[in-house]
Amino acid sequence: MELSFTATIIEWRGPAPFFYAVIPPGESAEISRIRKSVTYGWGVIPVVATIDGIRFETSLFPRDGSYLLPLKDVVRRRIGVTVGDVVEVEMVVGRAPREPDL
Incomplete structure (x- = not known):
């Protein structure tokens, strides 16, 4: 499944x-309609996301009937976003295709 959408950046404070x-x-x-066929456990769903031309692999986390797309610090710094910013996201839901070994 391929999706494109606008999303707001939030911070979830915890130990880190x-x-x-x-x-x-x-x-x-x-x-949610396809979650059972793509999850690898605990409701976590693998995705490949692209924001401002930066492509990265991560996993969505379910939260309150929705999902959160984690932004690794290296990605967040490269695209220059912080809490409250709005970003355009392109996302493929499911495991990323493997690159050939050759």
Whole structure:
């Protein structure tokens, strides 16, 4: 499944702060429909996301009927975003295709 959407960046404080892009309700509903076929456990769903031309692999986390797209610090710094910023996201839901060994 391929999705494109606008998302707001939030910070979830814990023992260490984490930054996430909040998946909008419509896209979250689409993901929920296929979650059982793409999850690898605990409701976590692998994705390949692209923001401002930076492509990265991560896993969505379910939260309150929606999903959060984690932003690794290296990605967040390269695209220059912080809490409250709005980003355009392109995302492929499911495991990333493997690159050939040759």
